[in-house]
Amino acid sequence: MYLLIPAAGSGRRMGASRNKLLLPLLEQPLLAWTLMAAKQSESIHWIGIIGQPADWPDFKEIVADLGLTKLVHFIPGGATRQESVYQGLKGLPAIAEQVLIHDGARCLITPDLFDRCTTELETCDGLIAAVPVKDTIKVVHSDSQVVASTPDRSKLWAAQTPQGFSVEKLRQCHDEGLRQGWEVTDDAALFEQCGLPVKIVPGEETNLKVTTPIDLTIAEFILRQRGTEA
Numbered sequence: 001m002y003l004l005i006p007a008a009g010s011g012r013r014m015g016a017s018r019n020k021l022l023l024p025l026l027e028q029p030l031l032a033w034t035l036m037a038a039k040q041s042e043s044i045h046w047i048g049i050i051g052q053p054a055d056w057p058d059f060k061e062i063v064a065d066l067g068l069t070k071l072v073h074f075i076p077g078g079a080t081r082q083e084s085v086y087q088g089l090k091g092l093p094a095i096a097e098q099v100l101i102h103d104g105a106r107c108l109i110t111p112d113l114f115d116r117c118t119t120e121l122e123t124c125d126g127l128i129a130a131v132p133v134k135d136t137i138k139v140v141h142s143d144s145q146v147v148a149s150t151p152d153r154s155k156l157w158a159a160q161t162p163q164g165f166s167v168e169k170l171r172q173c174h175d176e177g178l179r180q181g182w183e184v185t186d187d188a189a190l191f192e193q194c195g196l197p198v199k200i201v202p203g204e205e206t207n208l209k210v211t212t213p214i215d216l217t218i219a220e221f222i223l224r225q226r227g228t229e230a
C-alpha cells in the first residue's frame, strides 16, 4: 500500500516556534512515532512524506535514525493540508492505484489500524477511520453564541486518519474541489461533496491528533501506558 503523510503544517495551535512534528515526545520527534507505526505495518511498502523543504534535513535524519527499509519519498507541501495532499497525490508513482493518507500529527496510530484500512480498501473506493462521538454536541449560532440545536449523537462520528481512496477518484475529487473553491479539512469531505460513498473503519480512541500542548501530555501518558520505549 502507498502511504502519504501530510507533515507540512506549522503547528500554529501548538504555539511552538517550529513544525510541531519535530517536537520531542518521549525523546523522539513526534514524526518518528508515526513513522515507526508505518514501519511496523505489514501492508505499507511506500511512504511519501509531505513537508516544507525547510524541514527536510530534520525529516531525513529521523528516517535515517529509524533505519526505514521501505521506500521513502519527500514531497513539497502546500499552504493548507488540502494543498499538501494534492501535491502528495502528484508525487505518487504512476502505478499507484490506492492510497492511505495519514496525518503526521496522529502519532499514536497502531500498525494494526494501517493494516485494517488496507484490507478494507480492497472492498471500497473511499474510507475513513473514525470513532463514535462521546460528547453531546451543540450547534451554536455564531453571532449570538446561543445554542441552535442538539444533533442526534448516534449519527455522529469523529473523523480520524488514515483515510484511504482510489487514487484516480481522489485526484478527480481534488480537481473538482479546486474548480469549485471547496475548502475542506479532510479528503473524505471532497469525496462526499462529489457524491461518492465513504466507508467507516473503526478507528482507535488513542489515535488522537496532537494539536495543542495538552495533546502532547496525553500522548506521552498513552505511550508510557503502552510501555513503548523510545
Ligand SMILES: Nc1ccn([C@@H]2O[C@H](COP(=O)(O)OP(=O)(O)OP(=O)(O)O)[C@@H](O)[C@H]2O)c(=O)n1
Binding pocket: 005, 006, 007, 008, 009, 010, 011, 012, 013, 014, 020, 021, 050, 077, 078, 079, 080, 081, 082, 084, 085, 103, 104, 105, 106, 209, 210, 211
Ligand atoms: N499546509 C499544511 C498544513 C497541515 N499539514 C499537515 O496536516 C496534518 C493535520 O494538520 P494540523 O494538525 O492542523 O497541523 P498544523 O497545520 O501543523 O497545525 P495548526 O493548524 O495548528 O497550524 C498535520 O500532520 C500537518 O503537518 C500539511 O501537510 N500541510
Ligand SMILES: C[C@](O)(CO)[C@H](O)COP(=O)(O)O
Binding pocket: 081, 103, 158, 159, 160, 161, 185, 186, 187, 209
Ligand atoms: C484529517 C483530520 O485529521 C481528521 O480528523 C483533520 O480534519 C485534520 O484537520 P484540522 O485542520 O487539524 O482540523
